Amino acid sequence: MNFDLTEEQQILKQSVKRFLEKEIKPCADEYTEKLIPKDMAHDLIKKLIPFGYVVGPFPEEIGGMNMDTISQGILFEELFRVFPGLGGIAFITMDTALTLYEYGTKEQIDRFIPKLLSGDYIGCVAVTEPDIGSNPSEVKTRGILEGENYRVNGQKIWISNGSVSDVCVVLVRTEKDPGKKSVSRLIVERSVSDYSSRDLGKLGLNSWPTSELFFDDTLVPKENLLGDVGEGLKSTLRTFERARCFVALYSIGIAQASVDATIQYVKEREQWGKPIGQHQMIQDMLADMLIELDAAKLLTYRGLYLIGKGARCDTQTSMAKYYATEAAVKITSNAIQIHGGYGLSKEFPIERLFRDARMLTIPDGTSQIQKLIVARNTLGLAAFK
Ligand SMILES: Cc1cc2nc3c(=O)[nH]c(=O)nc-3n(C[C@H](O)[C@H](O)[C@H](O)COP(=O)(O)OP(=O)(O)OC[C@H]3O[C@@H](n4cnc5c(N)ncnc54)[C@H](O)[C@@H]3O)c2cc1C
CATH class of the missing domain: 1.20.140.10 (Butyryl-CoA Dehydrogenase, subunit A, domain 3)
Structure with missing residues (x-):
């Protein structure tokens, strides 16, 4: 077992620490108790990307850095220490991109990954609902295929990045027959398939948006199904x-x-x-x-x-x-x-x-x-x- 950081990892830790203290901490101090505005979140993420935030785990051919998971951990541990709210926005965006990369088709990867890895898009993942928390197999939000689109109706809650998100991976019921269970995931791009949001007031992490999302007859193109039907x-x-x-x-x-x-x-x-x-x-x-x-x-x-x-x-x-x-x-x-x-x-x-x-x-x-x-x-x- 080896507990030592490599020389590269040590250099990464020191350089990112210096950068965060100088460039990010002043903003963190200002936004301890108020939500980071969307335009500022994009600007700050773009500043973080050259160190490997968001892009780290991805292959170089698609704009990533092929970064090992320990180095990713070092980056995020330091950011969570200095500015937890921004760390949350960056992590959930990376997690959304990883989800799309792991389960998406080539066309979906080409369409969404460049926008997420450049900081142009902020991502979120919506599972939890007002009545459904620890048991996501029971989600009630419905996504019913009608011709070329899924028609999505329902409400999600506690969604990190929700109000500032540009794209959302949503867990929905896709079955038509209420007796059958089929839970699937849809990629909902806000500029195409609009959803509304409301931020929740909470005990802590007050710079990081945690939101309710409302899908009201939202039409999502059928090619935005992520993975297979029933695999969500x-x-x-x-x-x-x-x-x-x-x-x-x-x-x-x-x-x-x-x-x-x-x-x-x-x-x-x-x-x-x-x-x-x-x-x-x-x-x-x-x-x-x-x-x-x-x-x-x-x-x-x-x-x-x-x-x-x-x-x-x-x-x-x-x-x-x-x-x-x-x-x-x-x-x-x-x-x-x-x-x-x-x-x-x-x-x-x-x-x-x-x-x-x-x-x-x-x-x-x-x-x-x-x-x-x-x-x-x-x-x-x-x-x-
Ligand atoms: C800061 C924050 C960020 C979040 N971000 C997201 C997000 O980005 N996307 C998203 O979809 N959701 C998100 N959530 C929601 C989060 O995943 C849920 O709050 C969590 O899964 C618990 O669900 P619940 O709050 O409905 O509690 P419930 O499931 O209602 O649980 C209530 C209590 O019952 C206990 N309990 C439940 N089932 C059992 C059991 N079988 N055995 C024993 N005890 C049990 C729980 O431990 C808890 O103490 C976020 C929540 C927070 C607080």
Whole structure:
């Protein structure tokens, strides 16, 4: 087992860190509690692309960088640390492009990938509905084939990037007969097949749009079916493997930011005539934070390594997602405790990091669902279908 970064990966980490601190952090500070406007999101993504954001995993022939999954992890961990909202927009756009690349026809790849990899298009993936969360096989949004188009009717909720998206991969029921189940995916291009959106107010991650999407007799050309009819659920579940690792990275970035701030604070803040970092119970809390963060990183980078190998790794990515997101909640909570009253103040970043971390135990499968996957895969006994 080799835990060392290659020389190239070390250089990437240092150069992207410098770039993000100088070019992206000032904007991050301005947009901690307000949504990143769409035009700004496009501009910032275009600035990130030369480092490998969004384009990293794709082959060079189509504008990618053939980047290994560990390097992709390094890039996103750093961005989530500095500007979680922008990291979310960039990651979901990359994930949309990967989904289209993996399951799309040549024609679909030629039509959509260049727009996503240039930052001209922002992507999103719409599965969740007001009544359907942990069990996507029950989605109610309908996409019924009528001549040359699918007619889409229904509502999606909690869709990351929803309001700023230009293209959306939507999970719909495609069966005509209500007695039969057929869940498929459609590529809905907003300029062609309009859908409306409304942003949701939420506890944290307030610069990142999370939206309701409304499909009201939206006509989607039949050539925009992604994969085969009835294959939508299986392929959606498969893409969760990668997404869960990136949600874990998201938590690690946020937790790292709170650890960095805490280390600085405990050296500067004095009580009883010495830095609080010299009090044993502060060291106890700080040690917990450091150990949990390291364990989260090890699980997550193992998941990324397995994804890079093309191995089936839903057990390992569920472990990473569960552990990293729950650890980030504990780590950012300890950071508040160590900062005392200042940890609760809106004038310090600490309370925001706690609220941001708290958002991530829910998406891409709640902590409970991750545990059920780990136990099911180990026992061969499913507690859910
Ligand atoms: C920040 C954020 C971003 C998101 N982005 C997207 C996105 O881009 N696209 C998208 O489609 N969705 C997105 N979601 C939605 C997310 O995937 C769902 O919220 C999640 O799957 C849980 O569904 P739910 O909220 O309806 O909860 P429910 O499924 O109603 O669950 C409620 C509670 O019941 C528990 N539960 C459910 N089933 C079981 C079971 N079988 N056994 C034990 N406990 C169970 C859950 O763990 C939870 O505690 C996002 C959510 C958030 C918060």
